Each structure stands twice: as structure tokens, then as C-alpha cells.
Amino acid sequence: MTESRQAVTSDVDAMRREEHDLVVVGGGPAGLGAAQAAYDEGVDDIVILERDFELGGILQQCVHPGFGLEYFEEELTGPEYAQEFIENVAERGVDIRLDTMVLEVTHDRTVYAVNDEDGVTEIDAEKVILAMGCRERTRDALDIPGSRPAGIFTAGTAQRLINMEGKLPGEKAVILGSGDVGLIMARHMHLEGAEVEAVLEIMPYTGGITRNVVQCLEDFDIPLRTQQTITEIHGNDRVEGVTVQEVDDDFEPIPGTEYEIECDTVLLSVGLIPENELSVDAGVELHSVTGGPIVDETRETNVEDIYACGNVLHVHDVVDWVTEESMIAGRSAARSLQDRVETRKEPIEIESTAKLRYVVPDRISTIDPDREEIPLYMRVHAPMEDVFVTLSSGGEELTRTFERRAEPGEMVTLNVDSDTLAELPEPRLELDVVQREEA
């Protein structure tokens, strides 16, 4: 990024300068939802900056159904879901700039963006919403020993190759990681004519939803092997095989359990990381667990007037929640622009016990008379059955929700009534998970 910044400073006189009420970085479902909600709240000077040649983000490569059940109450594919929102922003006349890469966002909300047509543009924004999505963890983040032959892909790269470019990454594949992206890719590879030898999962349980285990693996007799991982990749020019080993409860390979699988392709589906280089440069503070910004209930970060939503904030498994969250960000940014919200004298801190991996938001810092409830998004550490998620303040329980089955892969939502917040014993909310018997 240093190179581009030099270009910015040396070319400063020739630079285009603009001012806008709201700049949205990224035109995936999060950016689209945020722009739409801000517009509907009465802000019409909105620009979306998107580096790709089209809007829609990662959804354009997710051609399988399973999207929209919450939001549209209808099962859509990724592109169908995206197209709804693309049409919505187009109808509203939002200024959309494609093939436009954001290079930098400063803490006082100057946005530098570049494209072929205009060169570098400097935009002074009243509000910035970060919606850059996430990227996939790669082999480097995993540290698998062995040679570095061709044929190792992240599952998302393989998905893009097959669905948008029509290229099959290989003929005989092993998939490492059983999150939803890995499972979906197992089915895709199989249906496109490749053999999927196995899906390996280091955890004792899959990271994906049941439906995908059934329809992507069991339908085609693809084996799912839990508590196993790849300990070595073989091959010189192209992958020729992998060594697989069972792991113990501390994820250490168990000696003597090694076996080999012959394959020409390894797909890695080992996690997503929020894409926050721009945020960090702007001075945005990140959460140690989510890898995304620390935000309040409006999705504003520690840097005033900079908001974040979607996968850049925390990795979502279901896009419908991305839409809900981005609409909160867009609406909140708009209301704040119109001076319709009041800042609390003291923010309400949200804390959770060790059973929860994380909670978004981190605090509640505004009073908004038009807001009836605030959703809290959280994830559990390990699968649990028949539990209540409880919300208390100063030892007094305020509300609870029952979960028949809570999985790390599926976000739990608890809504807090705005009225409840008016009379808290202390400016602190505590989330806990309790078994039904204890409760």
C-alpha cells in the first residue's frame, strides 16, 4: 500500500476532490444493505465504491440455494439474493462506482479511491461505512509441512473458478475443513465430475449446518472424517497426495495413525478472516476474537463517524443477518447525520461469560427514540443442547431465549427491548448460557 500512497501525495494537484454525506466501502450484501437503509432513512448523497466489475460481493459465486430464508422467507441462490439488493440501490439512484479500489480511509474520513477512468479521487465523507467482507485463511496460516506444488486452493477460490470461470480445479480432491464453504464445494466438485476422497475436520464436529452435511456429503457418499487433519502434502509440480493423521483433544497429531490419500487437489476451507487493513490504518480498534472492529449497537467503531457491518465486522454464516446488520449501520449513520440520536452519558457495556465466544455489539452508547429493540449477536464456544441464553444486569435477569441446539457455526440472536434499557440497575449487561435443568 506504500506505493499507492506515494502516488497520492506526489500527484496531489491533479487529484479529483469530492464531498459526500455517506461513502460505503464495498458493494457486497453488507454495503448494499447499508446504502439502501441510509437512503430510506432520508440520506440521498451516497456513494458505493466497489473494486470488482460488478456488485454483489461473494454472493455472485455462491450459486447454491440457501439464502434469504429469514429475510425474504423464500429460498434463493446467492446471485438471486444479490440481484434484489443491486436493483434496490439502482432504483434509489445511489452513485455506484465499479472497478474502483479504496486505497485508504483516514481517521477524519477522507477516502482515497482509484479507478482507470478518474485516477485517484479524494472524497471527504461525513460518514463512512466499512463493508469490505472477509478473506479466506490460506495454507500459510496453517503451516502444513511438505512441498509447495500446484493444486492447493482455498475453497472460495475453487468456487469462483468453477462457478464464474467454468474451470474445474482438479480431478481427485481432499477437502480440509468442514465449514459450509467446504461442504458446498464437496458437492460442487463431485457434480462437476471430480472425485472427492474425503472431507477432513480437525474438530470433533463439523463446522457446517446439518442440511449441508446431508445434501453435500451424505447424498454422494463423501466421507466426513472428524478429528483428522493433513500433516503433509506430497508432490513436486502438482499435488500427488496427502498424509492424514488423527488428532487428540488438543489437536496434536497422534503418532501411528498416519495414512495416505492419493489426490491432485487440496481445497482449504479453514476459516475466514475479516478484511481490516483499511480499518486499522484509519485507527479502528479490532476485537481479539472476531478480528473485526469493536463497535457499539449502531455499528460505529471507536473512530467517530466510521461504521462497519457484514463480514468485515464478524464472519456471518447466513447472509440474511448480514443484511439485518448492515441496515442497522446504514440507518444509524443516517439518523446520526440528521441529529436524531442522543449519546448516552455513560455507555452500557455488554459482557459475556466464557461459554460465549463473542458478542456483537460491544456496548450500547446511544438513545434512539425510534428504536424498539436492539439485537445482540453471539456465538457459543462448543455445541450445546437445551440451553437458555440469559441477559442480566446487576444480578437481575432481564430476558432470556431458549435454544434447542446451539452450535458455534450458527449465530444466536437475543433482542433487548429499548424500554428495558431505560431502567438498568447498573450500566452493564451480562450474557450467560445456562442448561435448562439449572435454569
Next chain:
Amino acid sequence: MTETVSITCIRCPIGCDIELEVEDGEILSLEGADCIQGEEYAREEFRNPTRVLPTTVRVTGGVLPYVPVKTAEPIPKGKLEAAVEELATVEVEAPVELGDVIVENICDTGVAIVATRDLPAAEEGPVAAD
């Protein structure tokens, strides 16, 4: 001879494991579903398992060389592979609109294949499918 078939219900995230006792293709008993929906699902899944097939077909002259498509209705699970094979021979011309019928009756199922996005024609030189 009775045999046991296990089916995981996918109607909701709970994912109940349902055990069916069957004889000569008839369901004798059914256990493990937490609700009536699951029992329905298990019966259907045993008699005639169906799936929506999402895949892609070749496009000429578009901004991308492939367009995503799906079956308009679920088709029998056993026909998924054949449907993909048939679609490998299909080629359409851009522009394509969401909902366009690409194939009217895939593998004699009576179900159509429809496009799941708009795919505009390329402005300059077309992108070749290889």
C-alpha cells in the same frame, strides 16, 4: 425382512436423527422426530428424495463465460448427475435475465432450468468460454 433406515431431518437447524423401520418399501414405524414436520420430511425423503440443483451453463458474448442456473423445482436426487451432464452440452447467448428458461424439461423430469442472475452482454470483445 424389516430394515432400519436413518434420515437426518433438515427442515430446521436442530437436525433430528429419525429412524425408520421399513419392510418392502413400506414404512412400519418412525422414531426420533421432534415434530410433525420431521415425520413428513422423513416419509418424503424415504419415498422420493428430491433436491434443487444449482449449477452453471456456458454463455457466449457475456461479461462472464458462465451463468448460474438452477432447477425451478426440486428434481429426484438420482437425476442430479445426469442433469449436470446434460447441461454441460448447453450453451446460451448473452444477455441473460434472471428467471430466463434455459432448458424446458431437464432429463424428462418436467422441470425447467432457469437462470439465477442477469448476465449482460460484454461491451467490447466477448469473453470466451474455454
